[in-house]
Amino acid sequence: MTVSTAKPTRGKKRKRAKGVGTGAPPWEIIALFILPAFLLYTIFMIWPLFQSLYFSFFEFKGLARGGFVGLRNFHELFTRYPLNEQLPRAFWHNVYFFIGTMLIQNTMGLLFAKLLYASRFGKRFFQTVFTLPYLISALVVGYLWSLMLNPLFGPVNQILRAIGLESLARPWLGDPATALPAIILVNAWQWVGFPMLLFSAGLANISNELREAAHIDGATSWKLFRHIELPLLLPVIGIVTVLTFIGNFNVFGIVWAMGGVNGEPAGATDVLGLVFYRTAFRGGVDAFGLASALAVLMFIFIFGVSMLMLRYFRHMEENLT
Amino acid sequence: MSQHIHPSSRRINLASIGANVLLWGYAAIVILPLLLVVSNALRPTREIFKNPVGLPTSPSFESFVKAWEEASFNIYFFNSLLITVASVLLATAVSALAGYMLGRYKFRGSMLLTAYFLAGLMLPFRLAIVPLFLLLNDMGLIDNRLGLILVYAATGIPFSIFILSSFFRQLPKELSEAARIDGAGEFTIFGRIMLPLVRPALATVIVFQFVPLWNDFFFPLVLLRSTDKWTLPVGMTRFFGEFQADWSTLFAGLIITTLPLIIIFLLATKQIIAGLTAGIGK
Known part of the structure; x- marks a missing residue:
């Protein structure tokens, strides 16, 4: 899950190079060490990814591959009912999911990191507690909260009624207007520890001399944060944004648990991951061709946008230095 | 101040x-x-x-008894444990070998190979499910726990090589040279001298692979058919349908599924945080 773009500093590199042996062993030995990982990784991960591209141009009849059909599978994705309606709807739900997560989960993560950076006491405790839900399966988190949000016996509505906010009690997951926002919040509940840890590590990397210099110049805490810490956190913000984007466009288990395979109610929580699964394994006889085409489009979009984001953040960093 | x-x-x-x-x-x-x-x-x-x-x-x-016996959690739990442990061990073993070679030596193509492995950190490999399904079907590994183990091991390789090769790189050269003078072969140096020194990294890699594999829902959903091979997350979907009205058992099921992870977290908080922030620095 964790992708790093952090570069080692020059000094570190030189120090590390010292430990590396210069005389490489004969190639048979090299091959013995590398081949097991290479084969496993290539056969079960890289090769199927390339095959997806190839298969997207073929017609399938069940498990059997038929003839070359050009772009027909891609065309079908956007013209065949109900895919032509479900696909754009699911796409916008993913966009909404990403924006919501950036605004809620990652802002909270930054806030917690900043608060914990300042406090000496209890830092480890809070970090541990906030990271705890990350451990739980997305499916378990989804089921757990669907019980919590149950309109009849769920504690959430019960608590709202008890504190006099009866008007707020509602069937959270049964109402198309609140179902997706509820899932976004539950997802943030699970993941907020992750941006928090990354931002904490980023804040710890900023030298204290800079902070002291700013204090001496009379900067307030807010100004220190806004003009010194935030710009220096840009690389981490970049990584968090890209990982959130990739994670949110692959979201699957939590939505399945809270909205089912069809993204209930009435498709209000349908996302690309569910559409992809249904297309591949609950579709018609030519499902595998269509699913391959959809995989290719999703791959290009997710990978392409991630690259653009990384480039954009690198560009912003360069402008600052 | x-x-x-x-x-x-x-x-x-x-x-x-x-x-x-x-x-x-x-x-x-x-x-x-x-x-x-x-x-x-x-x-x-x-x-x-x-x-x-x-x-x-x-x-x-x-x-708990009801979930364990009537709702088949005993079967799901065993399957999850078997599949997760086997995948993690396999991925860690092959990644330690490759990470050692890539971290310690420069040879023709070593940079390219490293980049090839690390590219996997960014690839949404779930999208390869259709060819993967067909491949495993040809190998007779659909509805087979071994098929899932191979797929899982493959997905764990990029992160494991990323962490392990950078740890191997930092070990001093003198250690292996002294051993080589004493006539030790490459595998002896690797197994006897280098591997024990990267134990903290091995712990990070093992813990960090364990969590997502234990929790994964997508691959067993697609690759396993018969309920006696199901893992906990897939079993959970059936369980929540069948025991809808029995909330007490539902809650017990949630706990059984999560308990091993809570234990790991308590034992290895440090490794989990190290894995989550890998590459950001302290």
Whole structure:
């Protein structure tokens, strides 16, 4: 899950190079060490990814591959009912999911990191507690909260009624207007520890001399944060944004648990991951061709946008230095 | 130090009170639902429906027994354990070998190979499910735990090589040279000298692979058919349909599924945090 773009500093590199042996062993030995990982990784991960591209141009009849059909599978994705309606709807739900997560989960993560950076006491405790839900399966988190949000016996509505906010009690997951926002919040509940840890590590990397210099110049805490810490956190913000984007466009288990395979109610929580699964394994006889085409489009979009984001953040960093 | 920077210490107090309220408030939002799960698993469904938030009057483990035996959690649990442990061990073993070679030596194509492995960190490999399904079908490995283990091991390789090769790289050269003079072969140097030295990295890699594989839902959903081979997350979907009205058992099921991870977390908080922040630095 964790992708790093952090570069080692020059000094570190030189120090590390010292430990590396210069005389490489004969190639048979090299091959013995590398081949097991290479084969496993290539056969079960890289090769199927390339095959997806190839298969997207073929017609399938069940498990059997038929003839070359050009772009027909891609065309079908956007013209065949109900895919032509479900696909754009699911796409916008993913966009909404990403924006919501950036605004809620990652802002909270930054806030917690900043608060914990300042406090000496209890830092480890809070970090541990906030990271705890990350451990739980997305499916378990989804089921757990669907019980919590149950309109009849769920504690959430019960608590709202008890504190006099009866008007707020509602069937959270049964109402198309609140179902997706509820899932976004539950997802943030699970993941907020992750941006928090990354931002904490980023804040710890900023030298204290800079902070002291700013204090001496009379900067307030807010100004220190806004003009010194935030710009220096840009690389981490970049990584968090890209990982959130990739994670949110692959979201699957939590939505399945809270909205089912069809993204209930009435498709209000349908996302690309569910559409992809249904297309591949609950579709018609030519499902595998269509699913391959959809995989290719999703791959290009997710990978392409991630690259653009990384480039954009690198560009912003360069402008600052 | 902060005293002469901010002349008004009253404002600092207010700010720190605000910070504490936020931190404790959110900690409650994390912990209370988890406590409620435990509490509700220990009391009968009747009681839960009467009063969703409450402590058990006479705690009973009946729901756990029911989930374990009647809802087949014993089978799912065994499958999850077998598949996860086997995948993690396989991926760690092959990644340690490759990570050693890529971290210690420069040879023709070593940079390219490293980049090839690390590219896997960014690839949404779930999208390869259709060709993967066909490949495993040709190999006779659909509805077979071995098929899932091979796929899982492959997905663990990029992260494991990323961590392990950077640890191997930092070990001093003198160690292996002394051994080589004594006539030790490459495998001996690797197994006897280098591997024990990267134990912390191995722990990070093992823990960090274990969690997502234990929790994964997508691959077993697609690759396993018969219920006696299902892992916990897939079993959970059937369980939530069948035991809809039996909340006490549902809560017990959630706990059984999560318990091994809680134990790992308590034992290895450090490794988990190291894995989550890998590459950011301290």
